[in-house]
Amino acid sequence: MSLAALLKPRSIAIVGASDNKARIGGVPVDLLHRAGFEKIYPVNPKNETVQGLAAYKDIESVPEVVDLVILALSADATLPYLERCHAQGIPAALVYASGYAETNEPDGIAKQAELVAFAERTGMRIAGPNCMGNANFTDGIFTAFGQSFQPGEPAGGTALLTQSGNMCATVFRMARRAGVTFSHVINTGNEASIDFSDYLDFLAEDPATDSAVCYIEELRDGPKFLAAAARFRAAGKLLAVYKVGVSEKGAAAAQSHTAALAGDTAAYDAAFAKAGVARAGEFSQLADLAYLHTIGGKIAGARCAILSVSGAAGAILSDALSLAGGDVPTLPQAAQDGLDALIPGHSMVSNPVDLTGNLVNSSDFLYAAMKLAVEANEIDVVLLYLPGYFLTQSFEQVERLAAETDKALIVIDTFAQADQARLAKAGIGYFDDFDRAARAVSAYGAWKAQDTQAVEPSVSGASWGAFPEDQNALSETEAKEALARFGVPVVHDALVHSSDEARAAAAKIGYPLVAKLVSPDVAHKTEHGLIRLSLADADAVVEAFESMMAKARSMSGVRIEGVTLEPMLAGGVEILAGVTRDPVFGWMLTVGLGGVWTELMKDVRHRLLPVDAAGAEAMLRGLKGFKLLDGYRGAPKADVAGAARAIAALGDAVLAGGDRIREVEVNPLLVMPEGRGAIAVDALVLLNEPVREKAEEAA
Template sequence: MADRLKAFFAPRSLAVVGASDNAYWGRNAITNLKIIDFDGQVVPVNPKRKTVLGIECVTSLRDLSKPVDLVYVAAPIDAVSSVLSDAGHVGIRNAVIISAGFGEAGVEGQRLQASLKDDAQEKGITILGPNCPGFINFTDGVSAYGQEIPSSMPKGSVGIILQSGALTSVILKLARTHAVGLSKVVCMGNEAIVRAVDVLEYMIADEATQVIAMFLEQIRDGDHFLQLARRALEAGKAIVVFKVGRTPEGQRAALAHTGAVAGDDAVVEAALRQSGVVRVHSLEELLITAGLLSRVPPLKGARMAVITGSGGACDIIADRASDEGLQLPSFSPGTLAELKAYLPKFATVQNPLDTAAVDTVRDTGTAATAMDVVAEIVSRDPNFDFVLYNGFNVVPQVAGSAEDQEKHTARIAHVGHMLRQSEKPIIPVSLSCMEVGPFASSLYDANDLFMLGGIEFGLKAIGHAVRWNQARTKVHTAETPRKTVPLTVLASRKGAWSEFEGRQLLDANDVPLVPATLVQTVDEAVKASESLGYPVVLKICSAAIAHKSDIGGVALNLRSADEVRTAFASVEQAGRREAGDKIDGVLVSPMRPRGVELFAGVTVDPSFGPTLAVGLGGVWIEVLRDVSLRVLPVSEADVVEMLSSLRARPLLDGARGGPKVDIAKVAQVICKIAHASLSIGPNLQAFEVNPIWALDDRVEALDVLVVTD
């Protein structure tokens, strides 16, 4: 599909069905081609007119002497089928369909869309849409797009993929406002044939696109998406995603709009993070982050120097830097001395740095301001990875006198040269996201400067850029999780397994287990207890009972034969009340001393597949809800990161005199548990070991629940 889309998005001839001098979609589709300077063939199709906007029409696609590369279908829904038939008849192989009323419109619309898809595939026609305003290819100067394209759109290396056509106009205006240069913009519509993952794959391969920004209501093919995300990370291309539907209300809205089921947001968050995708939470954050990643060299560390002319701005930036995990080291002794000699005596020389109105007391004798000189001094300091420079707010929004224009033009040219010559990134930032005006923008564009849009979005973007580069560095050194061969015999059963069967599966995957003996009689229970050593635990064993303790099917800390006899009768009776004759017996295990109880569970997310959750075990899993998530497979290093991210992390180190655990050993065992769950194959529904008992370097699974379908 990626190869097919390369031709799809760069047609040299294009027909517009429904072309018009006054109808919104049919008019814009033609005028946009003029705005974007398309130099190929344009054929309006309208049976009622001889010309549209001065271009000669044909009455039908069947009147074409040869097929065009792409047809833009701005026709009513009841005419789409016949247009597609005409396209197939003359050999057109690519179509954009804007018509609504298909899959997003209920059962009948879904039936129509399925028929449209079958018809297109039979004719060999690739469709973008339906319910789709189209695409814009700024790189090659071509569009098949029915909304208005703003004038003076900046070209660049940011590709946009949107699962909302109506937001495209907003995205284009934001990109123009913040000088974010675009390569391609693709609206997905209902994704009858071309899916968002197909366009993502195309943009990863596209040489003109270096950063991919996505607005997603649903990730339909999660496994493919994550594979592509890792491929992009390895290629050094950032993916920035604004995924909506993270609240119950948002999920219902996404369901109504796309006909797709919104996945669990916690899994989405984990899946995106582990694959190096930058997740944002607003359109402004999406565009500004993508712009930064496309225009600034990789930020190779989190050590940031800040130069501003405002003490209040220093405070705001310091707070936001802490939120983003950015460091604010002190100036090196050499830089400190140089700054003290240059700045006014009353300046407080520290990072973040308020330059104390240095521009009013120093004349540099060049086009540069004194703040620019300060930025250059700080950029040489080895204590920092990059410099955040808030010295551009003095550039007026509108052009002033000829003298002022000349002064500012020379100054920004000097700054552009300084930024290009600097050994480390110097990142300009405005005080607010609405501060940059047309005159300032023209100077930034002329000198290839990217201005971060305000402190709030600017610091978020920088934090994202630092974390993305860390993920990019990590991907080249990460260990590869071992592959799994499904256990098809065990996985063929349906429903919950007994604990004894679950233990067999864990044992086959080398997961350390607390010893256990399955018994049928009270005498066998006493004998097993004496063999294992007191104190012991008795548990009913039945596939029909998922939560044994809830029905009285567990007895703990039994210290004698008499206690075992009494408990056996109680546990067995509780089990038979719940499951009748569907019990395998009673499991006898030694009672372990106080340790740390952990939890490892695997569920199957509808988008991303088997997903591992790790947290504190026992009753705490539901009380604290302190879990870390990763889509499988995972490595031991991944699990160490998961354990380290828990709020309860200090408990693993023996906080307040508690028991300690060997985190590396726990991670090793949890990896084996995850591997055991994957061995079940596609029939897996749920797999849970709770608790995992850990004390020093001893780690054992105490209980297991397996459910297959």
């Protein structure tokens, strides 16, 4: 059921309405009244009128079934009143009251559970509790008890959706200063019944909204968020997100604030990458991304040409873009030649372009220079450093080119003197700070340029078979056999107890091989001759088996479990691949180089499943240490494609495994030289307890 009754109501009752325009029950009456909203029904048992409007003693007296009831009541009074509203057939409610789960106390948590149960039973859409209310600028509907959003603001295409009322007001003001105008401003409160992503779904379909900027502390339903984000992408709408809690302290603060566990940073990173959301690297960038989207149709990526009246400014912007992940491509030779002919003296023309101060001496110079830049295929955006009077002097040229080109022009004026209204009218971007501009353009351009291809899980038809009921892990052999069925190449090893078994197993494994005595009682097997390498044929295997057994039998107090045979692999590079389950987003694949690389350098990449071979290869190529796989120091190149296939198969296996799987890790996955694939030397499969057992325990 849509949130239209909540966010676009045609009639509103305010229960707890106050005559005092500054009080919590008075503000929404005042705002709605001033906005010219017609069907306002203040409910107040004591007053005949509220702020000059006819008041009703209770919800039952209101002469129509309203779309939305706002409850400005205490937490204790709220649920009983919701029952009465439901009895009237009212489809949506907004609950201001706090004192629920955000208190992190049993009483509040119980109250919230009752509210959820009520919503589920009745189907009523209930926003909050602990919610400040919203503003719909498109239709002039104001349901907040704060004064931050006032009637009369111009309406626009940006929606603001936050998990904090205060931050809602903050982003709103920052973005308004940049000239951004809004469709909806929504803060979600405790999200007891209406989830963050429910609002996103509404905004994805709202014709007045062409972008949403979001402040997120914690998402409760990862898949729902991913689905909503996909709707934004399909509609060509910007979804920009700032996620708090990337540091331990920030996470702790967010946790207490929302009564929610802080999400795992890596999982959020992976989810945002998969969902194709634009990630605000700092809080104020939410406003900048919303702002850039207003000229966003012209920005195809983050490849910038820099035209500057100051060589220093060009250098500073280049540095800032590089640090922010943007790009400053060298201009094509033709463009450079054109610029060289245009600019007096010998100046930088490769990019950044130093226009020099001569700019002001010609009425066409800047236009011609910009034209050369926008016509280069390598360029998505032209950044113009034109401080103070340099812009004033050449404004008409910039406007003229802006009208002719499909690419974005963005002016930077560190003197902060530019006529913003005139720039906005011409669809030209504006910043007064180098680094803020560079970061915002890089983030927005990266969002626009990203690959949006969705990955479908590959279904092999293989099966894990029955999981053992009483174990929390598979044995190494069981784990490798299961993964092998899904197409993960594994080392076949064998535990043998006789010369005949050794001969038969060796034939299956292939040569050369390694034989190891298996005993819990011998520490230094190499020193005792209980590991034998490079066994090249059956006779060597049998000889090794017999001599190791004899040696072990000659040692006192040594229990002998047998001898393992495994192929002797040389020349490979060890990597690891593992899949864990994030409580919000589900299965997350991690790959990294083996051992200390992963542990000390944190040189790992994460993606949410499903991941296909192309995705797995991109993860490997994203590792800082990828060169180790790429023919490092004269070594043969490793079979990266083979490793990627093995990793993708691992992911598919986990997806096929269902709820019993807790975690799967292959470590090491030995990546052999090109053409020889990758092979899982060891595998770990951890299991959850069967659900049936949990039910029994609860009984």
